[in-house]
Amino acid sequence: MTLKPVLAALDDDAAPLTHHQLRELYTLMAAVRHLDTAAVAWQRQGIIPGYAPELGQEAAQVGSGYAVDRARDFVFPTYREMGVARAMGVDMVGYMSTHKATWHGGMYNPLESRFAPIQAVVAGSVLHAVGWAHGQTLAGAQETGVAVTYFGDGASSQGDVHEAMNFAAVMKAPVVFFIQNNGWAISVPTERQVAGGSVAARAAGYGIPSLQVDGNDVVAVFEATRSALAHCRSGNGPVVIEAMTYRRGPHSTADDPGRYRTLDEERLGAGEDPLERFKQRLLADGVADEAFFAEAQRKAAEEEETIRAGIADLGPRPGAEMFSLVFQEPTPALQSQATAWREESEHA
Amino acid sequence: MTLKPVLAALDDDAAPLTHHQLRELYTLMAAVRHLDTAAVAWQRQGIIPGYAPELGQEAAQVGSGYAVDRARDFVFPTYREMGVARAMGVDMVGYMSTHKATWHGGMYNPLESRFAPIQAVVAGSVLHAVGWAHGQTLAGAQETGVAVTYFGDGASSQGDVHEAMNFAAVMKAPVVFFIQNNGWAISVPTERQVAGGSVAARAAGYGIPSLQVDGNDVVAVFEATRSALAHCRSGNGPVVIEAMTYRRGPHSTADDPGRYRTLDEERLGAGEDPLERFKQRLLADGVADEAFFAEAQRKAAEEEETIRAGIADLGPRPGAEMFSLVFQEPTPALQSQATAWREESEHA
Amino acid sequence: MPETTITEATATTAVGIQQLSMQQALNRALDEILNENPKTVIFGEDCGQLGGVFRITDGLQAKHGEARVFDTPLAESGILGMSVGLAMAGFHPIPEVQFDGFAYPAINQIVCQIARMNYRSRGTLPMPITLRVPSFGGIRAPEHHGESLEALFAHVPGLKVVSPSNPHDAYHLLKYAASRPDPVIFMEPKSRYWQKGPVDVGSADQDTAAHDGGTDDAGSLTGARVAREGRHLTLVAWGAMVSRCLQVAELAAEDGIDIEVLDLRWLKPIDAEALATSVGKTRRAVVVHEAPLTSGLGAEVAQLITQSCFATLKAPVERVTGFDVPYPSGDLEDEYIPNIDRILFGIQRVLEYRRG
């Protein structure tokens, strides 16, 4: 039996976050909270057909995304990582375009954003992260780039997650497996999903060090992620982080959580709101004052305005893209389908 | 983090094996060794097109198969569980028919034998065991039947094994996951296959108790299996057993192990032969004498003769079975294919 | 479409005949199956308390208990692999995969295990599994939620595949599938879940209800169904495309073109006789499906027609299908799924075909 492995670089002597950084974290969380709430409203107003809110997961997402080095790391999201995207500076109109039903995966440039296309297959991209990370090893850079793959408690049940962890550990690939355990996979609570109760606990079986962290504490999440990245960067292989948080809203705008949990259960499970909690801490520590919070709120609203305008401007993509973007080198058969489609559309 | 779970019923006060049982175990191992060696020879002689030997795994297979209760348990083998089949009294001509290329999966009756069809997909039947076991729970019997699923160190890398362990633990299904860690998956050694070095170590992550056992010690394997079965039978959920053993021969009669391991490595890795070791123990304990071993050998040879004769008698199955065994209720389309096939065969 | 004009108030019109949505018809069928066969178990992701994301299993856990209707962890291979074991233990599983695109992680268990266990075991281990798959597109959903896997399933020896196009068929075909000893892939046209139609809940055998505007009086549960009779051309379709083809037929009728619509229903085995009868009469055919063109089931249907009607066929069978592109995002899905115009163009090509 193996002993529980530990992180090689515990990041103990990494510099603590500056006041500026702490405020930046809050500003990001406020922007994310605002945009997330807005997107749910957009769906009700018919501006977008659907959305997967991340209400309650702002600390987990912003804290981890903020730690990523956009010069060398690469992030593999699910369909619920809007906060990570925002923290990494991904173009948010491009991001939201997937929810506008403009283009599956989004319209931002994933290579430039260091943020892979939005992924709708649960656990679909976890293995991609391992492959990308092994590519960094093969490229042989010192202080290598790290792949950060996000997935949920539900996703942890998929075979691909196991294959990914085993591959990563065998190959010592620089991957951070970042689990947001938000208590639910649609209607199924973690206790009926994750045998043993913890995804992080599985890491030991592969000899992978793991960190279970309070996912509603943005600073704790940031520090855990920074440690994990440092561990991977120095060639020590993968790390598992399990951020314990709570999905305060519905699974998606199509979901009806009243069918499987009561408002009371919701309140109990969710605990303290990560934004409010961080705000109180910043106030108590004298890092920020009410004027700062008001300003963060104002900026968030402004940002939402811009994004909503961008979304409205998007318009449907030209149908020709259905054909032209399938291959790098389109086939004659597909080109003639495109021609037939164009002719029939014009004559209809 | 969970503590390492332990077996509920450690079987400490189960009766020790009687001398009669110990001799029976040896007789079985001798029969299996002989038949296994013979089957490799049969392949060279062109009697069968291929075979997957289990040389070196007799203790793991006979010890575990002997513990199974054929009145209520059900075994899910791979393609390398001839020793389990023999210990459970499966019809060995029916068993060998798969290697004769008579019928994929074998010709024995799996329901009556309590031994599922031979499975060529690595990890293919691990989930079946979980489903079957959950069926026992649903049927609600006291002292329920247990599913025993066999798989290898290589198979442990498959996503299905993870899904199976998680399902089994969430549902508390009465399953024994019996891993024969024989050091190799074709040419890949366990250390480049199983991250962390041990399949059993993964069980803790699911809250499943596990036993890592000397797979070359038939009594140790028997006792571990008996404990695990008792644990499952009393409604305590699944158990993982990892029997540490060694594949002394090639992966299959088509394999050339000289390409990936030397004879020296083979000798070192294999350790002491499980048959020889058990023989010495029986001699030392006065359980058996040389006459007994000679008799076991004679019976094994006789048994091989009968099986070889049975195999020779098998003959190809009627081609009509290709069609008639696809469905319980054949479709008209398939019936007309069968008719066309028959007519063309007759007129060719 | 008759069913769109039916209001809640008329929901129960006569003894035996009920106005139900396909969601209600399927839910009712499952409820009855659970009542009638104690070996039935229903499971999948969110099937229990939530009643499934489409509410097909709504209320069934509360009524029949957590042992018979239950949620699994989120793993499709696990769900289907577990079904094999349950079937081996004598149960009749009705698993669900939440959406078509999430059947892919389970394909190994479906193709190599469910479809082959009866064969491999020489008939001793039948697989009476009905796999429900909410299928096809048209609901502006996220990626992988609008796929058509029928060509894949139909190619797999050992599987039977069926897709209802209306509530009546949904009810009867599901009850029929679940009562059979072989594995059936049951493809539910998710865009039709909420359309109501008459369901004769008493008539498992006669199947005499007028449904979906169809005129079929004799269709048995195992074959195709003539959804509309016509003389000039046969439109072959299944699932959600059937109602679209009926719309097209109405439009064509205005131009004096009398179109027969054949609802294939069974995608494996295909009712080759029904194809031969219909096209033997009309001498022209267009097959319509949402799946991509190449190697789609339309090729098989076209070839079966050509094989049986070659001598009398007036034009090669046309295919109006999805394109050879990944199913697009909502904004483009009406460009992708065969629309009325594209089907009319296909009909026109056949009608205007001249040899040489």
Added chain:
Amino acid sequence: MPETTITEATATTAVGIQQLSMQQALNRALDEILNENPKTVIFGEDCGQLGGVFRITDGLQAKHGEARVFDTPLAESGILGMSVGLAMAGFHPIPEVQFDGFAYPAINQIVCQIARMNYRSRGTLPMPITLRVPSFGGIRAPEHHGESLEALFAHVPGLKVVSPSNPHDAYHLLKYAASRPDPVIFMEPKSRYWQKGPVDVGSADQDTAAHDGGTDDAGSLTGARVAREGRHLTLVAWGAMVSRCLQVAELAAEDGIDIEVLDLRWLKPIDAEALATSVGKTRRAVVVHEAPLTSGLGAEVAQLITQSCFATLKAPVERVTGFDVPYPSGDLEDEYIPNIDRILFGIQRVLEYRRG
């Protein structure tokens, strides 16, 4: 078959032209690809030290190092999922699945990820992945080692699919596939691995070698190849069925029937022009494949032919294929795979076809 008569001694006959088995040709192609493209990585189960169970990667790890040619743990979804990430990082992966039947556990990654990533990412994340799959039957192997998955792959938007029938094509098509920016499923006919044939190892572009008894002088790498010219009927085949069809053609010639054999090579996109040209001339066609009949690629081929040649076709296209049954055990595989007799019967049906 010319290649079966060639002995070891004649292995190098001329500058540029080599007598190689398909195994040797593929091995050599991979070696050259590794030399020419530093971004290439080869991996899979037992690909490294063992050189693969069919020795296609023999010696490559020793020569190019463990970083570029390596064994993975035993998990096909892992292998293909990892390929996606490597491609995103700029590599050109050439993964192997050990046998056709073990592609199923990877189908989710192949269909939902590899085939769609270029589309999903709007062309920013191309997937230059060549997936090698030892394919088809005929070697008396265990279950799941004799499958034909081309219909499944060809139906998937975003994939290209190719299968060589002889060493020359194997060498050139593999080099070609690996040099392209799109994902290619490379289906190797495992029963042909050990048959030798001439390979023009210099001529990537001209493709002028006479190979496999064929007479094609102009076939480009991207289209089908006329393996034998004929006037009376076209046999369409791919993979291991090509040499069988050539045998059939020789037998038929004794009866004065002059058969054209078209080696389709690309199964997606299919060379519809080559089909039209050949059958436009012969007016009769039979398509032959090992995969089960229903929804097999033969339906697509037949329909493409019917579509283009309807006016001149003398008989409906016949399909001689595997049956709709799981691939059987060795003792029955000669009953399952289209044999010479069954192909001749198919030809006879077409030749004797009379309208009405």
